[in-house]
Amino acid sequence: MRSRSRVQVEQLGEIRPTGRGRAAMILAVPVLSLLIPALATVIASAGGHSQLTRISAAIARFLLYYSGVFALLALTAAVAAGLLASDRTVMSPEHRILAQALHRTASLIGISALANHIMLEVLAHRARIIDGFVPFMAARNTFYMGLGTLASDLFIVIIVTGLLRRRFTSRRLLWRALHATAYAAWPLAILHGLLAGRSAKPYVDWSYGGCLAAVGLALVLRYAMTMRGRNAALEWPAPAMSSPMPANMLDFEAAQLRGSGLRGSALRGSARPSLPPLPALPPASVLSPLPEPRPSGENLPPAWRTADEYQDR
Amino acid sequence: MLPVIRVGQARVTAGLDHRPRLDMASHRAVFGFPPALPAAELVAICEQVDLRGRGGAAFPVASKLRAVLTATGQGKRRSVVVVNCAEGEPGSAKDKMLLARAPHLVLDGAMVAASALHASEIVVAVAGDGPHVRSVTDAVAADGALARKVRVVSVPDRFVSGESGALINAINGKPALPPGIKTRASDRGAHGMPTLLSNAETFAQLAVLAVLGPAGYATVGTAHEPGTVMLTVGGSVSRPAVVEAPYGVPLGHVLDVCGAQLPSAVLVGGYHGMWLPADVAYNALVSRAGLAVAGGTLGAGVVLVLGQDTCPLGEVTRVAGYLAMQSSGQCGPCKLGLPAVSRSLEAITVGAGGVDELDALRRATAGVRGRGACSHPDGAANFVASALDVFAGDLTEHMFRGTCGRPIRGFLPLPADSRDKRLRVDWTRCRGHGLCGRLVPELIELDEHGYPRVHQVPVPFWLSKDATQAVDMCPALALSLTEDKVEPPATAAVSTLGELPSPMSLQGRQQPQAVLTGRAWRRADLDAAEAWLAELGGRDLSGPR
Numbered sequence: 001m002r003s004r005s006r007v008q009v010e011q012l013g014e015i016r017p018t019g020r021g022r023a024a025m026i027l028a029v030p031v032l033s034l035l036i037p038a039l040a041t042v043i044a045s046a047g048g049h050s051q052l053t054r055i056s057a058a059i060a061r062f063l064l065y066y067s068g069v070f071a072l073l074a075l076t077a078a079v080a081a082g083l084l085a086s087d088r089t090v091m092s093p094e095h096r097i098l099a100q101a102l103h104r105t106a107s108l109i110g111i112s113a114l115a116n117h118i119m120l121e122v123l124a125h126r127a128r129i130i131d132g133f134v135p136f137m138a139a140r141n142t143f144y145m146g147l148g149t150l151a152s153d154l155f156i157v158i159i160v161t162g163l164l165r166r167r168f169t170s171r172r173l174l175w176r177a178l179h180a181t182a183y184a185a186w187p188l189a190i191l192h193g194l195l196a197g198r199s200a201k202p203y204v205d206w207s208y209g210g211c212l213a214a215v216g217l218a219l220v221l222r223y224a225m226t227m228r229g230r231n232a233a234l235e236w237p238a239p240a241m242s243s244p245m246p247a248n249m250l251d252f253e254a255a256q257l258r259g260s261g262l263r264g265s266a267l268r269g270s271a272r273p274s275l276p277p278l279p280a281l282p283p284a285s286v287l288s289p290l291p292e293p294r295p296s297g298e299n300l301p302p303a304w305r306t307a308d309e310y311q312d313r
Numbered sequence: 314m315l316p317v318i319r320v321g322q323a324r325v326t327a328g329l330d331h332r333p334r335l336d337m338a339s340h341r342a343v344f345g346f347p348p349a350l351p352a353a354e355l356v357a358i359c360e361q362v363d364l365r366g367r368g369g370a371a372f373p374v375a376s377k378l379r380a381v382l383t384a385t386g387q388g389k390r391r392s393v394v395v396v397n398c399a400e401g402e403p404g405s406a407k408d409k410m411l412l413a414r415a416p417h418l419v420l421d422g423a424m425v426a427a428s429a430l431h432a433s434e435i436v437v438a439v440a441g442d443g444p445h446v447r448s449v450t451d452a453v454a455a456d457g458a459l460a461r462k463v464r465v466v467s468v469p470d471r472f473v474s475g476e477s478g479a480l481i482n483a484i485n486g487k488p489a490l491p492p493g494i495k496t497r498a499s500d501r502g503a504h505g506m507p508t509l510l511s512n513a514e515t516f517a518q519l520a521v522l523a524v525l526g527p528a529g530y531a532t533v534g535t536a537h538e539p540g541t542v543m544l545t546v547g548g549s550v551s552r553p554a555v556v557e558a559p560y561g562v563p564l565g566h567v568l569d570v571c572g573a574q575l576p577s578a579v580l581v582g583g584y585h586g587m588w589l590p591a592d593v594a595y596n597a598l599v600s601r602a603g604l605a606v607a608g609g610t611l612g613a614g615v616v617l618v619l620g621q622d623t624c625p626l627g628e629v630t631r632v633a634g635y636l637a638m639q640s641s642g643q644c645g646p647c648k649l650g651l652p653a654v655s656r657s658l659e660a661i662t663v664g665a666g667g668v669d670e671l672d673a674l675r676r677a678t679a680g681v682r683g684r685g686a687c688s689h690p691d692g693a694a695n696f697v698a699s700a701l702d703v704f705a706g707d708l709t710e711h712m713f714r715g716t717c718g719r720p721i722r723g724f725l726p727l728p729a730d731s732r733d734k735r736l737r738v739d740w741t742r743c744r745g746h747g748l749c750g751r752l753v754p755e756l757i758e759l760d761e762h763g764y765p766r767v768h769q770v771p772v773p774f775w776l777s778k779d780a781t782q783a784v785d786m787c788p789a790l791a792l793s794l795t796e797d798k799v800e801p802p803a804t805a806a807v808s809t810l811g812e813l814p815s816p817m818s819l820q821g822r823q824q825p826q827a828v829l830t831g832r833a834w835r836r837a838d839l840d841a842a843e844a845w846l847a848e849l850g851g852r853d854l855s856g857p858r
Contacts, residue, residue: 007450009439013468013483015490015641019778035766086788093747100748165785172742172790310615 033112067117074110148192154185320558340417347523361527366510384507388431395510399440399475407543414444416452422516443469447831472639491687533615534560549620565595582612585692589697627721634770636693642775646684664715733771742791752783
């Protein structure tokens with residue numbers, strides 16, 4: 001009785017469910033895409049002539065020039081892949097899973113590039129922090145800058161609700177409405193890309209136009225397909241109520257009604273010849289009532305007698 | 314905690330009729346002090362009474378002791394003794410009962426082995442939480458010598474946690490999963506040291522053997538299998554209990570004692586065991602040899618009785634689904650094969666499967682045998698194969714008539730965790746896109762129209778990622794993972810049977826014969842059967858939906 005202290009029970013052998021690091025992995029992409037250019041900008045602005053400074057400056061300059069383009073390209077790919085993933089006519093389920101994976105990956109890359117783009121513009125003093133989130137506040141080029149901010153806000157909402165999609169199973173229509181704003185945000189982003197910054201080269205204009213036309217066409221096709229799918233039930237050969245009833249049906253009904261003194265609606269007004277009478281059924285007889293159970297005696301049927309033998313006591 | 318019933322002489326349950334739990338003083342009053350035996354003598358007495366491991370594999374304890382002695386150079390190097398009380402088998406309660414009510418007996422046995430082997434540590438591995446954990450920690454804390462030597466560890470309460478390799482993994486700080494490469498615990502076990510690992514009942518029996526000596530130990534039991542055995546009897550019996558019985562007692566006697574009523578079949582050896590038809594079960598003898606002759610297995614002593622008023626295939630399907638999800642998801646043939654077995658069974662049970670489904674079922678069952686890191690696929694295959702054998706009549710009825718007309722009452726115990734999640738379909742939204750069937754084929758099968766047939770089992774940890782992805786990718790937002798339960802608790806059904814009027818319980822062997830021949834019915838039984846049917850009439854008899 002020396003130690004009455006409780007013995008500790010160690011919890012060992014814990015098994016973790018799969019897919020637990022998903023949120024961390026998803027967050028890691030935008031965080032890294034923010035950290036790397038921020039670091040490059042800070043190192044480049046610190047000055048000096050080392051190799052590191054020159055490389056950092058090059059990275060910062062490249063990303064300042066192109067991260068907006070990357071965001072637009074990735075989000076374009078996301079919109080297109082999302083459209084593709086919803087198709088049932090050409091795509092097999094396996095391909096639709098791939099398209100959805102592409103849709104998600106492209107969205108993640110797009111939102112990372114977008115964050116990168118906004119941060120670098122702010123660091124380069126071409127925009128203020130407020131311009132990244134509140135539209136139509138920019139000092140110059142207010143309208144087209146505002147379009148970009150609006151598109152960015154919408155994309156953030158879409159992607160956050162997209163990540164939380166499984167919470168929306170009971171509010172499906174709300175989710176669909178929120179997600180469909182992508183079709184509004186994406187053209188805004190294209191307009192912003194074409195008109196807010198440097199003047200684009202003609203091939204860029206043409207390819208943007210091509211993208212718009214392609215997605216527009218896909219959208220129309222999707223709508224048409226959805227409508228067709230929804231109306232598919234109506235295209236089945238429905239039982240036409242106005243057509244005359246099949247002959248055997250009439251026969252059946254006639255047989256049912258014959259002798260009952262009633263005339264069915266199906267028979268009324270029909271020019272069918274009168275049918276031969278059916279053979280009469282044998283008359284149903286009332287079964288003889290069960291005999292009264294006798295208390296005991298020799299007249300019991302043998303089955304009862306055996307049961308009696310087995311009775312207790 | 315289940316009641317304890319004893320048939321014949323008291324051994325490991327001695328003293329339990331006077332005390333709910335034997336504390337140190339009452340334990341010593343009943344058993345005294347076990348003698349300190351040198352290793353050679355311990356091996357000799359274990360060999361004399363052929364003491365076997367009581368966890369299911371029935372490996373000779375003498376061989377285990379000898380292997381550890383060899384690996385440690387006759388006790389010159391350090392070793393570990395592991396008491397396995399992680400009984401993952403849902404139908405088994407004997408080890409938990411021993412730890413809860415006679416913890417010092419188990420610890421005595423472990424100490425006898427540890428001092429003979431000069432082991433440096435004793436690890437008591439328990440699963441879950443409950444009176445048995447509190448009891449064993451109190452028992453360890455009550456004795457300074459024990460408190461210095463014994464560690465109590467808790468492992469996840471899963472079916473395969475009790476597998477020796479999984480347990481060793483857990484003790485070594487890894488997930489409690491069976492290892493891919495087999496190493497004998499006696500060579501390299503806990504902390505890489507030679508380890509004597511056996512089940513809690515084995516150590517209790519070892520303590521009894523040390524106290525009584527081989528001659529005293531062998532006064533009960535059969536010539537080849539002396540001593541007593543602990544059984545856990547459950548299912549549709551009116552008195553589910555942990556039973557201590559001498560080897561060689563007729564199983565029918567044990568079933569009568571526990572109040573089995575009109576069984577259709579009896580499962581011996583737990584969910585890795587075999588089904589026996591009622592007449593065979595009643596005439597079988599409780600011993601490894603006796604049950605092997607009857608076509609069963611003793612395993613860890615789990616005996617589950619199945620009444621006639623439940624759909625046997627439905628019961629088997631529930632357990633098969635549980636076993637499939639208890640796979641640890643490491644080995645392909647097991648993690649894909651067992652769900653396939655379970656899905657086919659489910660299809661036949663609900664009347665959606667024909668001869669082709671039975672064919673697929675047999676093929677899938679045979680296909681998992683011997684193809685995993687542990688014996689889980691083999692055990693599950695044995696269970697299903699013997700069910701197909703014993704319930705052949707019900708199988709035919711289900712295949713050709715869709716149902717046997719009886720409800721699934723849930724007599725076979727399954728653990729229920731409130732955190733378990735299941736996949737659910739909102740049928741008004743589902744448009745049969747079919748993505749889910751590709752993402753989690755283990756849980757979702759597509760029917761001939763392309764709509765999902767969801768396997769109604771809790772999503773196991775190794776499928777949680779795939780299941781979540783299927784929910785995320787459902788184009789119609791029709792799939793969800795929810796926590797609510799569909800199955801009624803199994804205990805309710807058992808207690809209903811317990812309330813049946815008393816004439817139903819016949820004495821001795823008359824009972825199965827009455828069922829089988831249909832002749833020996835007495836008037837009292839007919840009355841009881843009518844009352845029973847009247848009671849059932851108020852319930853849904855339309856069979857599983």
